[in-house]
Amino acid sequence: MTTVHPSWFLALAATLFCIGLYGALARRSAVAVLMGIFLMLDAVILNLVAFGRALEAAGMGGQVLAVLLILVAAAETALGLALVATLWQRYSTTSLDDLNSLKE
Amino acid sequence: MERILFIILGTITLGAALAVVTQRTLSCAAWLLALSCLGIAGLLFLLEAPAVAALQLLVGAGGVALLARKNEARLRQTAPPGSAGVTPRWWAGALVAAALAEVLLWTAFHYDPGMVPVPTAQVSLAGYALPMATAVVLLATALVGALEVARKR
Numbered sequence: 001m002t003t004v005h006p007s008w009f010l011a012l013a014a015t016l017f018c019i020g021l022y023g024a025l026a027r028r029s030a031v032a033v034l035m036g037i038f039l040m041l042d043a044v045i046l047n048l049v050a051f052g053r054a055l056e057a058a059g060m061g062g063q064v065l066a067v068l069l070i071l072v073a074a075a076e077t078a079l080g081l082a083l084v085a086t087l088w089q090r091y092s093t094t095s096l097d098d099l100n101s102l103k104e
Numbered sequence: 105m106e107r108i109l110f111i112i113l114g115t116i117t118l119g120a121a122l123a124v125v126t127q128r129t130l131s132c133a134a135w136l137l138a139l140s141c142l143g144i145a146g147l148l149f150l151l152e153a154p155a156v157a158a159l160q161l162l163v164g165a166g167g168v169a170l171l172a173r174k175n176e177a178r179l180r181q182t183a184p185p186g187s188a189g190v191t192p193r194w195w196a197g198a199l200v201a202a203a204l205a206e207v208l209l210w211t212a213f214h215y216d217p218g219m220v221p222v223p224t225a226q227v228s229l230a231g232y233a234l235p236m237a238t239a240v241v242l243l244a245t246a247l248v249g250a251l252e253v254a255r256k257r
Contacts, residue, residue: 003106003107004106004107004110004150007212007213008110008114009147009151010208010211010212011208011209011212011213012114012117012118012147014205014208014209014211014212015118015205015209016117016118016121016144017204017208018201018202018204018205018208019118019121019122019124019125019201020121020125021197021200021201021204022125022197022198022200022201023124023125024197025194025196025197025200025201026125026190026191026193026194026196026197026198027125027189027190027191028189028190028191029130031130032125032130032133035124035125035133035134035137036124036125038137038168039121039124039125039137039140042140042141042144042160042164045144045148045156045160046144046147046148046151049148049151049153049156050151052153053151053152053153062153063153063155063156064235064236066153066156067155067156067159067236068235068236068239070156070159070160070163070164071239071240071242071243072239072242072243073163073164074163074167074243075242075243075245075246075247076246077167078246078247078250079246079249079250079253081171081250081254082249082250082251082253082254083253085253085254086253086254096191097191
C-alpha cells in the first residue's frame with residue numbers, strides 16, 4: 001500500500017491535464033496540438049488508476065479502464081498523425097492558423 | 105521512500121510536460137513527451153499497477169520515442185525551428201487552463217474517499233473480456249484507416 005495520499009496523485013493528474021489543455025489550445029502546429037491531447041489522456045489514465053487504488057473495493061476496474069484508454073489514445077494518435085501527414089502532402093503546412101478555408 | 109520517489113517522478117513528469125507545450129522545436133517536444141510518459145509509467149508503478157505501467161512504457165514512452173526517432177527529419181521539415189510557436193491568442197488558452205487547474209486542485213485536496221459509496225458487487229477482470237476485444241478491434245481498424253489516409257496517391 002503506497003504511503004502517498006491519493007489526493008497528491010489527483011493533484012498531479014489535474015496539473016498535467018491543464019498543461020496538456022494549454023498545449024492543445026495555444027499551439028499553432030497540429031502535431032503540437034496532438035501532443036497536448038496525449039498529455040491530457042495520460043493525466044486521465046493516472047487519475048483512473050489513482051481512484052481505483054483509493055477505492056479498494058472497486059477491484060481492477062480503474063486499471064482495466066486505464067488499459068482501454070491507452071488503446072484509445074494509441075488509435076487516436078495514429079489517426080491524428082495520418083491526418084497531419086495528409087495535410088502536409090496536400091497543403092505543405094501543418095499550421096492550424098493557415099488551415100482556415102472553412103471560414104470562407 | 106515512496107514520497108521521495110513520488111516527488112522525483114512528479115517533477116520529471118510535470119517538467120517534461122511543461123517543456124513539451126513550450127518547446128518551439130517539434131522533434132525536441134516529441135522526445136520530451138516520451139520522457140513525460142516515462143515519468144507517468146513510474147508513477148503507475150508507484151500506484152501498484154504494473155500491467156498499466158508496462159503498457160504505458162510500451163505505447164507511451166516506447167511508441168512516442170520510436171515515432172520521434174524515425175520522423176525526426178520530417179518533424180523538422182514540417183515545422184522549422186521556431187515556427188511551432190503559439191497562436192496570437194495563447195493567453196486565452198492559458199486563462200482557461202489556469203481556471204480549470206484551480207477548480208481541479210481544489211477538488212483534489214477536498215476529496216474524501218469516505219464520501220464515495222462503496223459498490224456492493226466486486227468487479228472481476230473476466231467481465232472486461234468483451235470491452236477489451238472491442239478496443240483491440242478498434243485499434244486495428246484505426247491503424248488500417250490511418251495507413252489508408254496517409255497513403256500517397
